[in-house]
Amino acid sequence: MPELPEVEVVRRGLERWVSGRTVAEAEVLHPRAVRRHLAGGEDFAARLEGRTFGPARRRGKYLWLPLDDPGYSVLGHLGMSGQLLVRPKDAPDEKHLRVRLRFADALDTELRFVDQRTFGGLSLHDNTPDGLPDVIAHIARDPLDPDFDDAAFPVALRAKRTTVKRALLDQSLISGVGNIYADEALWRSRLHYDRPTATLTRPAVVELLGHVRDVMNAALDVGGTSFDSLYVNVNGESGYFDRSLDAYGREDEPCHRCGTPMRRRPWMNRSSYFCPRCQRPPRTSA
DNA sequence: AGATCGCCCTGCTTGC
DNA sequence: TGCAAGCAGGGCGATC
Numbered sequence: 001m002p003e004l005p006e007v008e009v010v011r012r013g014l015e016r017w018v019s020g021r022t023v024a025e026a027e028v029l030h031p032r033a034v035r036r037h038l039a040g041g042e043d044f045a046a047r048l049e050g051r052t053f054g055p056a057r058r059r060g061k062y063l064w065l066p067l068d069d070p071g072y073s074v075l076g077h078l079g080m081s082g083q084l085l086v087r088p089k090d091a092p093d094e095k096h097l098r099v100r101l102r103f104a105d106a107l108d109t110e111l112r113f114v115d116q117r118t119f120g121g122l123s124l125h126d127n128t129p130d131g132l133p134d135v136i137a138h139i140a141r142d143p144l145d146p147d148f149d150d151a152a153f154p155v156a157l158r159a160k161r162t163t164v165k166r167a168l169l170d171q172s173l174i175s176g177v178g179n180i181y182a183d184e185a186l187w188r189s190r191l192h193y194d195r196p197t198a199t200l201t202r203p204a205v206v207e208l209l210g211h212v213r214d215v216m217n218a219a220l221d222v223g224g225t226s227f228d229s230l231y232v233n234v235n236g237e238s239g240y241f242d243r244s245l246d247a248y249g250r251e252d253e254p255c256h257r258c259g260t261p262m263r264r265r266p267w268m269n270r271s272s273y274f275c276p277r278c279q280r281p282p283r284t285s286a
Numbered sequence: 287a288g289a290t291c292g293c294c295c296t297g298c299t300t301g302c
Numbered sequence: 303t304g305c306a307a308g309c310a311g312g313g314c315g316a317t318c
Contacts, residue, residue, distance in 0.1 A: 001311065032294085061312075080295080080311050096296095117295045119312070162289085171313080179311070269291080270311070 002078045004142060004176035005219035007061050010084055014056035014065065017086040018111055022052040024104035033098030033113060035121035036135065044124055048074065048101065057131075060142045060175030064133050071126055075133045079119025085112040142176035143213045144220075154205035157197050164200065165193035165272065168212070177212060180248045183273045185211040187247035192279045193265075193272045199282065247273045 002010070026048040028034050028041030037044045053074075054066035063084075064073040076084065085094070086109050089102070099113040099122055113122060125133035141148045153174065157167050167173055168182040177185075186193055188211040189204070200208075246256045251264040255275040265272050 077312080079313085081297095115295095116297075117311090119295065166289095169312090271309090 001080045001178075002061070002082070003178055003180060003216075003219065004061055004144065005216055005222075007058060007063060007078065007176075008144065008220055010078070011056045011058040011063055013086065014063065014084065014111075017109065018065065019053050019055050021107070022104045023048045023050065023101055025049060025102040027100040027102075028098070029100065030098040030115075030118065032118045033115060033121050035123040036125075037123060044122075047072075047124055050104075059132070059136060059145070060139055060171065061178075062133075062136050062139065066127070066131065073125055073127055073131075073133045074122060075125055075136065076113070076122045077120050079115065079117065079121070081117040082113065082115040082120030085114055086110075087112055139171050140173055140175045143174060143209065144176070144216060148174075150206075150209065153209055154202045157205050158200060158202070160197050162197055163193065164191055164195045164197050164208070165267070167197050168208075174209075174212075176216075179270050179272075180245070181212060181215055183247040184215045184245060186279065187273075187275060188215065190278045192274060192281045193267065195282050247275070249273065 026045035028045055031041055034041045034044045047069075048067075051072075052068040054068065057064050057066070062075060062077055064075040066073045076082075078084070081096075088108050089110050094112065094114045096114050096116045097112055098115050098118070101111040103110065113120075115121075123133075123135070125135050128134050128137050156173055157164075160167050160170070160173065162170075165182050165186060168177045168185070169179070183193070185208060189208045191200075191204070191208065247262065250262040250273055252261050254260065255262055255278060258275065258277050260275055260277040262273055263276050265274070
């Protein structure tokens, strides 16, 4: 599934291959691919036609393209399986092609939104005064955002009456951290997922944030290399899945630090992977 | 009002 | 071998 680094790779691809182009025609092939648009896919398409895209932006796992129609943006989320592909016009349709945008220029490419599971989608929104689509105004900055407030984060996290992994996944506190990165950063920090945030010291939170950022940057370094030839897929499948993980998906495999078999625990309808020796559960937890 | 939970979806994997 | 259940997951909206 696309994580924040893949989404950033997609943003760069959109910036390079889509920003500045004018939509000639939009085609919605699956109703669920257009979200929160009561007027329906045809209206969504009609509102895009003739509009020119501005610079591609991202917050957490959300992507958006501002329109030259002032105050509006097209917002996208890839969900579990979404891809944004820049493809030759004559390339065969993908099996799960959901939305196609054709452009009013001489380039040979079109933009396609492909999504097997339709957890993702595109939508059209008013912008807030800071240029953010209004529906994501509540999404906190992500750790790769230069304006992320490092000093405020430990205060805000410790003030939450919750446990540390829940806090990492709380999009109003920090965005873009999914189940995989949460487990990886907790492993690096030797913290158990059920540790109450109130029991963490400020330095421990600073270290945790550093690990979140490191693991994302490492992934971006690997994944951000292969999108700059024509016709390449702007799709988040950038080689990043070769990344080496220390925690996620490693049940029964030896901890890369101490060799103890890693464990998996059901958690919030998901799974948490951890080393039972390096990441001791808090006393209040089972 | 802040926290919690069910649901959306489909292909792959697992187990009987 | 074939079928069914389980699993993956972010985010939204309903509910307490």
